[in-house]
Amino acid sequence: MARNPVKDQVAIVGIGCTGFSRHDTRTPLALGLEAATKAIRDAGLTAKDIDGIVALGEPGAPGPHQFASALGVDTITHWTRPAPVVMFSLVDAVNAIYAGSADTVLVVSAMIRLPWNSRSAANDPFRRSVPSSMAAIPESVAMATGYTAWASRYLYEYGVTREAWARIAVNGRTNSLRNPLAAIDKPLTLDDYYEARMIRDPLCMLDMDLPADGADAFVLTSAERAKSLPHTPVLVHATATGMVGENTEDQLVSLQRHGQHVVVEQLKAKGDFWIDEVDVFYPYDGFTIITTGWIENTGYCAPGKAGEFLREHWVEDENRVMIDGKVPINTHGGGLSEGATRGTGHIREAVTQLRGEAGERQVDGARTALVTPGGFFFNSQGALLRSAD
Amino acid sequence: MTDTLSDADLVARLAHLPVDRDTAEHYRGYLRHELVLNRCADCGRWHQPMRPMCPSCWSWNVVPTPVSGRGTVHLFIALHQGPPADGVDYSQGPHPVVTVELEEQPALRFTSTIVDCALDDIHIGMPVELAWIERSGAPYPVFRPAGLTDGEGR
Numbered sequence: 098m099a100r101n102p103v104k105d106q107v108a109i110v111g112i113g114c115t116g117f118s119r120h121d122t123r124t125p126l127a128l129g130l131e132a133a134t135k136a137i138r139d140a141g142l143t144a145k146d147i148d149g150i151v152a153l154g155e156p157g158a159p160g161p162h163q164f165a166s167a168l169g170v171d172t173i174t175h176w177t178r179p180a181p182v183v184m185f186s187l188v189d190a191v192n193a194i195y196a197g198s199a200d201t202v203l204v205v206s207a208m209i210r211l212p213w214n215s216r217s218a219a220n221d222p223f224r225r226s227v228p229s230s231m232a233a234i235p236e237s238v239a240m241a242t243g244y245t246a247w248a249s250r251y252l253y254e255y256g257v258t259r260e261a262w263a264r265i266a267v268n269g270r271t272n273s274l275r276n277p278l279a280a281i282d283k284p285l286t287l288d289d290y291y292e293a294r295m296i297r298d299p300l301c302m303l304d305m306d307l308p309a310d311g312a313d314a315f316v317l318t319s320a321e322r323a324k325s326l327p328h329t330p331v332l333v334h335a336t337a338t339g340m341v342g343e344n345t346e347d348q349l350v351s352l353q354r355h356g357q358h359v360v361v362e363q364l365k366a367k368g369d370f371w372i373d374e375v376d377v378f379y380p381y382d383g384f385t386i387i388t389t390g391w392i393e394n395t396g397y398c399a400p401g402k403a404g405e406f407l408r409e410h411w412v413e414d415e416n417r418v419m420i421d422g423k424v425p426i427n428t429h430g431g432g433l434s435e436g437a438t439r440g441t442g443h444i445r446e447a448v449t450q451l452r453g454e455a456g457e458r459q460v461d462g463a464r465t466a467l468v469t470p471g472g473f474f475f476n477s478q479g480a481l482l483r484s485a486d
Numbered sequence: 487m488t489d490t491l492s493d494a495d496l497v498a499r500l501a502h503l504p505v506d507r508d509t510a511e512h513y514r515g516y517l518r519h520e521l522v523l524n525r526c527a528d529c530g531r532w533h534q535p536m537r538p539m540c541p542s543c544w545s546w547n548v549v550p551t552p553v554s555g556r557g558t559v560h561l562f563i564a565l566h567q568g569p570p571a572d573g574v575d576y577s578q579g580p581h582p583v584v585t586v587e588l589e590e591q592p593a594l595r596f597t598s599t600i601v602d603c604a605l606d607d608i609h610i611g612m613p614v615e616l617a618w619i620e621r622s623g624a625p626y627p628v629f630r631p632a633g634l635t636d637g638e639g640r
Contacts, residue, residue, distance in 0.1 A: 233502075233504060233569060234502070234503065234504075234569055234571055235565055235568045235569050235571050235574050235581050235583060235599065236583050236597055236598045236599050236628075237569075237583075237597065238561060238563070238583065238585050238597045242563055242565075242568075242583065245563045246561035246562070246563050246583070246585055247561065249561055249562045249563060249610060250560065250561050250610065253609075253610040253611070294566070295564070295566045295580075296566055296567060297563050297564070297565050297566065297567075297568070298563065298564035298565075298566065298580060299563075342541070343541075343593070345534070345535060347534075347561065347585045347595050347596075347597045348534050348535075348593065348594075348595055350593045351593075
C-alpha cells in the first residue's frame with residue numbers, strides 16, 4: 098500500500114533559469130545565484146522568506162551553506178545537499194515543508210562543462226583541475242558505460258535497431274529550436290543521427306545529453322501559502338524514487354526489473370491520474386536508452402516497442418513526436434538538446450507548461466505532467482505534477 | 487608465493503587497479519592467474535563485486551574462491567574512446583568491453599575485454615573462457631572465444 102499523505106500539499110511557486118550555454122565561463126556559484134534570485138523573485142518573495150535550501154550535490158557545485166551566505170538570507174532551518182538527479186532534492190524539499198522543517202524552500206542546481214566532457218572546459222585554466230568522475234580503467238561498466246552496455250542488451254533481446262534512439266534525439270532537437278534557454282539551435286535529421294560519431298558503440302554522440310553550463314532553481318512552499326503568491330501554483334501530486342537491491346551496473350539482473358519499474362509502481366499507486374490523463378511527458382534523456390526505458394515502462398508501449406511506437410506517433414512535417422497527435426515529449430528539448438541538467442530542465446519546463454507560460458511551445462490546456470528523471474540503476478525517479486487551476 | 491605478498495606490495499604492483507581491503511584477494515588472484523570472486527561459505531551464493539558480507543544471508547563468512555572463467559557474453563560495448571590503459575590504443579580501433587555471465591551462477595558477471603576475436607565477431611550470447619594478458623607489468627584477466635586450442639591465450 099503506497100501512502101501519499103503529502104499529495105497536493107506542497108506547490109512549486111517559483112522557477113528561475115540562466116539558460117544553457119556551451120560558451121559560458123562563469124562558476125557554478127555565479128550560475129546558481131542567477132537562477133536562485135530569478136526563482137525567488139518569480140515567486141514574489143525575497144531572501145528573508147527563504148528558510149530552507151536544498152542544493153543539488155553535483156561535483157564542484159556549491160553547498161547550501163554557501164548559497165545561504167551568498168544570497169543574504171536571514172535564518173535557515175532546513176538544508177541538505179542530495180545526490181544529483183533532481184528528484185532527490187525535490188522530494189526532500191516537499192517532505193521538509195510538509196513535516197514542518199521549513200516553510201519555503203529554495204532548490205538550486207548548477208551544472209558546468211568539465212574537463213573530461215568538454216574540450217573547451219579542458220582549456221579553461223579555472224576548470225582544468227576539477228577531478229574526473231570517469232572510470233579509471235576501460236574494462237568498467239559503470240555510469241555512462243553502464244547505460245551503453247544495457248543498450249547493447251536491449252538491441253539483442255528485442256531484435257530491434259537504433260531507430261527509437263534516433264527519434265528521441267531528433268525529437269529533442271526539434272523541440273529545443275523553440276526554447277530560448279537551449280544551448281543548441283541547429284536542426285537535426287534522422288540521417289544526421291545515423292552519421293554521428295560513435296563514442297561507445299552502440300551509443301553515439303547524439304545519444305548522450307549535451308554538456309552545457311547553466312543553472313535552475315525552484316521555490317516550493319505549502320499549497321495553502323501558494324494561493325497568495327503571483328503564479329498559478331503547480332502542485333506536487335506524487336513523487337517517487339526507486340531502485341532494486343541488485344543495482345550495480347554490470348550485475349543488474351535484467352532490463353525487465355530495475356529502478357524505473359519501482360518508480361512507475363509507486364507513482365501509479367500514489368497518484369489519481371496516469372498516462373491516459375497526462376498532458377505533457379518529460380522522460381529523462383541523459384542517454385537515449387533511458388528515455389526508451391521510460392516510454393516503455395510507464396506503459397505508453399510494450400517493452401522493446403519504443404521504436405515502433407515513436408514511428409507511429411511521429412509527425413513528419415513537424416519532425417517530432419506527438420503521442421496520439423496531442424502529447425509531446427520533452428517540449429524543451431531535454432538534456433540532449435537544451436543541455437544536461439540532471440533533470441532540472443524537465444521539471445522547470447513541466448512547471449512552465451502547467452502555468453501556461455511556454456510561449457510558442459505551449460501545449461494547449463496542459464494541466465497534468467508526468468516527469469521521470471534519472472536512469473535505471475540508482476537514480477530512477479518520478480513526479481506527477483498538476484496545475485492548481 | 488604471491489599469497490605472501492604484503493598488502494603494500496600488492497597495491498604497488500597493481501597501482502593501475504582500484505585495490506582496497508575488500509577487493510585485495512580478487513586482485514591477488516591475478517598474480518597467480520586465478521579469477522577469484524567471493525562465495526558465501528554458509529549459503530553457497532556467489533556475489534559480485536567483492537563485498538565483505540553475503541547479500542543473500544548476511545553471513546560474514548565469505549571466501550574468495552576461484553571461478554572457472556567460462557561463461558557467455560551478456561553485454562558488449564565497443565569503446566571508440568575511453569580511459570587510458572597500457573596496451574589500449576583507441577586510434578587503432580574500438581576497444582571491446584564485455585560483461586560475461588559466468589557459468590557458476592545466473593546473473594553472476596565479470597567485466598573485462600576480449601582477445602583473439604575480431605571486433606565484428608563479438609556478439610551477445612557467445613561462449614567465452616578466461617585468458618590472461620600482461621598490463622602495466624602484471625597479469626590481467628580477459629576473455630577469449632571458448633574452445634581455442636592454446637591453453638594460455640595471447
